[in-house]
Amino acid sequence: EVQLVESGGGLVQPGGSLRLSCAASGFTFSSVYMRWVRQAPGKGLEWVGRIKSKADGETIDYAVPVKARFTISRDDSKNTLYLQMNDLKTEDTAMYYCTTSLWSGEILKVDQWGQGTLVTVSS
């Protein structure tokens, strides 16, 4: 069974840091691209960033609002995705989801999301 489990969320003061983790199981983690998506309370979905597989250079792309403050990384030996968040702002308050897509050629077999972890930035 494909599964993604996020952890690490919590309450942090503005300017603080937090590291989120996403533990993956049920698929070959090292072969897939991984993404972070967030959703502020009562708001729409916002794409945060993506990290490609090592075979594709582990290239990372970020959304403009988080660039230079957030860092996405992966540890394929631990089947884990990370999101290091620095200089947090109140507008970063959101549910953070990790997500991935599993393909068989051109056919999408699974689009998997975790249950999310809540980050609250407040003084």
Next chain:
Amino acid sequence: QSVLTQPPSASGTPGQRVTISCSGSSSNIGSHYVYWYHQLPGTAPKLLIYKNNQRPSGVPDRFSGSKSGTSASLAISGLRSEDEANYYCLVWDDSLSGRVFGGGTKLTVL
């Protein structure tokens, strides 16, 4: 303010056909695949359409996607009460060098 424009709301009665639009530009919809998600309150989003018009296994054929130029649409036929949810389009944007979601459309089944 997203670079992808969706109507904030849509509605229909059971059995009706409704469409939700997603308007973009040449740097996103005009040159990349469109994906559609729906989301019930308190739950993770679920993929409905990928690569403009492909349905993942398990998604009913009541849901269909299309794209023309710099706009895309999601059509839902035979509307059901359980279709009441928020719907989002998602596309890669060359100018932003990243993916972007539309602002979302809240569908109400009357």
